[in-house]
Amino acid sequence: MATIGDICVSASINLLSALAFLLAFGILRLQPFNDRVYFPKWYLKGIRGSPTGSNAVKKFVNLDFATYIRFLNWMPAALHIQEPELIDHAGLDSTVYIRIYLLGVKIFAPITLLAFMVLVPVNWFGKTLEAPGAKDLTFSSIDKISISNIPFGSDRFWAHIVMSYVFSSWTCYSLYKEYGIIAEMRLRFLAAERRRPDQFTVLVRNVPTDPDESVSEHIEHFFCVNHPDHYLMHQVVYNANKLASIAAKKKKLINWHVYYQNKYERNPSKRPTIRTGFLGFLGNKVDAIDHYTAIIDNLSKQEAQERENIINNPTAVIPAAFVSFKTRWAAAVCAQTQQTSNPTIWLTEWAPEPRDVFWENLAIPYFDLNMRRLLMTVSLFFLTFCFMIPIALVQSLANIEAIEKVLPFLKPIIEKSSIKSVIQGFLPGLALKIFLIMLPKILMTMSKMEGFTSLSGLDRRSASKYYLFVLVNVFLGSVITGTAFQQLQQFISQPSTEFTKTVGSTIPMKATFFITYIMIDGWAGIAAEILRLSPLITFHMKNTFLVKTEQDRQNAMDPGSLEFATSEPRIQLYFMLGHVYAPVTPFLLPFIVVFFAFAYMIFRHQIINVYAQQYESGGAFWPDVHGRVVMGLIISQILLMGLLTTRGSHGEGYT
């Protein structure tokens, strides 16, 4: 177990790397040629343009050394902007999102103070670990201020129980207050908006087929009969998947066309050529620009024809439509009420914002939807608990012998001992790493299969899936050694109380691990976020090799977004760690408070200057956030019960 000294070393390393990132950011952001990496939002909003001026050097490097002295002035700048202005500038979703960090500070700052005032002294004078009979135990100073220092069956545990209730009550109160604030913000936001079409529109799905009428006529008649005074118009949805794929193909080819055009313009002496065969390696050599021009022309014709086809073909109309009403009241009524006696047809819901619609899922029938949800629930279960099985399989295949068998010509290279050791050390981890990088995409695909009709809904759903994964595989997986599948077996084969006891009693021992985790992932990781190393490199690569016009440069910017589906479950892990360790090892709490405060500042800066959100749901994700914090609270209470059960009476439990 680590001593306070070890933690200090780790803390200073992480603090230094965080500071290094911040310093690098502070200098890089002042250089004009990085402007589009660190302030893309302003460019997208059209407020900032490319620097113009006579001095060529000044266009790339900042020579005004006075600005370097104030290189940390982005911090007050990020905090200075007021909330209403922030909502105007960055949207409500982003503003509400960074309030999650603020909530973390609000909850854990008083808890930390209280825990250090009450629980640390109680633990410190427990003196179990320093008792003469406990000489053989290895312990650190952190353990001396944790619950491990309290003797079995001591009355001092009452302090922990009472404080745990105080912490939970404070959290509930904060959550309640925050929910009120967010609801108020959302209502004001919706009421203050200009006349947006989606506020007058309802998404109608599962329109039944009618033998005598087209879908469009059927919808028109249905709403004229059922909402005669309020119905305004409707827009049917066409199945334009083929058209979309043609358009995507064309866009890609145009990109290639532009690329060769650029190449030719840079070096007009030689017209670029390509081979038409497999991946450009085989086949005849042809002129690249002419080749792409011909294909693009061909595709444009196809596109026009396909568009004709869709509009004239009644089967291309899918049984869904956006129905608009004359008043918000009528739209609200239609969205909230059941339209017919059969609850599986004419399903109405609020139309998502136009940018927020996920078009592919509009045509799924009611029965399919339920089957898909069931299937995905089962898949999620297996993904969460059994993901190690296929990865172990891949790992067992991807060893050196297998590679030598399949690709014998690599044998002489692989057999070199230096390369061999790299492969042996690297390959087994690779499969897992690839899986973890792919995981958010897999979860998003699963959510898409479940048939949600809006991107915001998909994000929310993926976040709840990812939360389960983080809870089982990161939190429980770190506390209990062994894979999630082994945990599941343990959970099934043991009495249900035994599992809680095992987890609960292991909790105090893992405190130092989680402190290190918070510093790496929460401190240095967040500082790395603001440096934006990957967009920085990508932008400069693109800028150097591809960008020709101002429009191209605009496209080369990668502002990124908040990525609710993956980042929110990670914040929830910190909430849970805080609640679990508050009564057990209060020493962990300051690290969490620092994380929340630091992340709040960083992300405030990011949403002001960098991120461009794809849609605006008006903070509709807050109930999910709220629910998951409560869930973490419940888990922490159960684990504390498990822990205290093993410490209840003399000699019964185990450390």
Next chain:
Amino acid sequence: MATIGDICVSASINLLSALAFLLAFGILRLQPFNDRVYFPKWYLKGIRGSPTGSNAVKKFVNLDFATYIRFLNWMPAALHIQEPELIDHAGLDSTVYIRIYLLGVKIFAPITLLAFMVLVPVNWFGKTLEAPGAKDLTFSSIDKISISNIPFGSDRFWAHIVMSYVFSSWTCYSLYKEYGIIAEMRLRFLAAERRRPDQFTVLVRNVPTDPDESVSEHIEHFFCVNHPDHYLMHQVVYNANKLASIAAKKKKLINWHVYYQNKYERNPSKRPTIRTGFLGFLGNKVDAIDHYTAIIDNLSKQEAQERENIINNPTAVIPAAFVSFKTRWAAAVCAQTQQTSNPTIWLTEWAPEPRDVFWENLAIPYFDLNMRRLLMTVSLFFLTFCFMIPIALVQSLANIEAIEKVLPFLKPIIEKSSIKSVIQGFLPGLALKIFLIMLPKILMTMSKMEGFTSLSGLDRRSASKYYLFVLVNVFLGSVITGTAFQQLQQFISQPSTEFTKTVGSTIPMKATFFITYIMIDGWAGIAAEILRLSPLITFHMKNTFLVKTEQDRQNAMDPGSLEFATSEPRIQLYFMLGHVYAPVTPFLLPFIVVFFAFAYMIFRHQIINVYAQQYESGGAFWPDVHGRVVMGLIISQILLMGLLTTRGSHGEGYT
């Protein structure tokens, strides 16, 4: 374990008692003086009147011996009446209710056929129990056609697995079809009704207080603003609990007054007297009729004054109202939509039928409702699992020594050995018996505390509570010996799969017990239902001692009702037994089919001739019935899994 012979004896006893009940009913119902016991519904509807005629004997006894020959002709008569006519006569609730029995026949008749065609031969030729090595096992002929006769790890279990899926699929199909039929019936029923006020009315609860307006004005203004085109009128609800208690008290006293009046009229020579003190035992003797006349006059004055008070007192108005609209459409919109941005106030729902309103619960605030539901859920848990603890306590107190200590004067009587043995045999069971009789009332009280606003809702809620109790204490309690509390301990302290295995492996051994149970409770019990012994006796007692006028006689009738809250969960037990035993012991199935068919006929007769339902919910309980049959299906699959796990491989399980 019982042999087929034992079962036959039991079956014949129960059949004979059932036949005896039916015979008694067939004769008693023909006697004119029992007419009001066996045909109260016709009297309540005003179709039948008291028999009139010159012959005094004919008024009491049926002398037309020809009718005795056809004494079973009520059976075809009960089945003859068509469903639409039945809905007209008895209401949709009753008609849908007896369709539960019909559903039972529809589900289990084909399952029985299939099980006897496939599983019985498979089991019969399993020959495990007759194998030379199994000589020491005791077994019966029933076991030879049950799953116990299949050797461990045999491939024959595939037959059981496949059949179990076939049975489940058939049940799901039947349920699906039946749901469609019921929904259709309900829709037609609602559409065909005359203009009923509740179809235009919405119940509004949690009206917020306004400092400037009374509740009534506030409601008027709110709906005039938010539903200007459709709002018609509203009716506030007064807190008239005090008035109601005065009225109830008055009614009771009037009853006494009438009683003494009758006594005096029968014997005019002596005016009846009572004592005014404790329970009529102490105090001064006064003239009974004068005494009650004085009290009733006094109460009438109080009543009038209280009525004045309520109408003039603004605090007597509770924050709830019935709001009526001009059209059904507007009422539907208001009932289904949220009225304000705060989802805890101005809560709207469809108004219950006037007879169906449960007035006491209209004023409960939103927060209280949730707290009450939480508290009641916890109470239900303890009631279900720990009800034996207080009963055991009462039992330990209610022994002979304790009685002798408290009431020493009873000692000489109790000490007599015959009386002693009766008390010793009787008392311990008494507390449990009283509890079980009280249970439906306790559950109903708990449901009332949860704040439901309609009697039908209360009935549905109580039914789901009672179902849990029956499932845990009757079904599981019979399969695993020991109290529910011990089961719970077992469930917690064992791995969760172990519990399923224990229950599953015990299932086949309990088949004979449940067959006996079905015959006693399902055959003889249902036959006793039609005889209506208790209302018969009560009516004749009242008729002899109390009834003076025709109106009194009307009141003396006790038509009873279907008692959804207690009888539906009992039917569900039969569904569950059928599903659990269908793949295990097919021999049990015919008993269940006979029960469903017999009960269908009996209850069809009862709803035509006897029961008077208090309210009409239009079959709104069907989703509950549907859900619980599905629940039984899931439980049966889990138990079959548990059973097959213990039989999976040679020698691993236990019989």
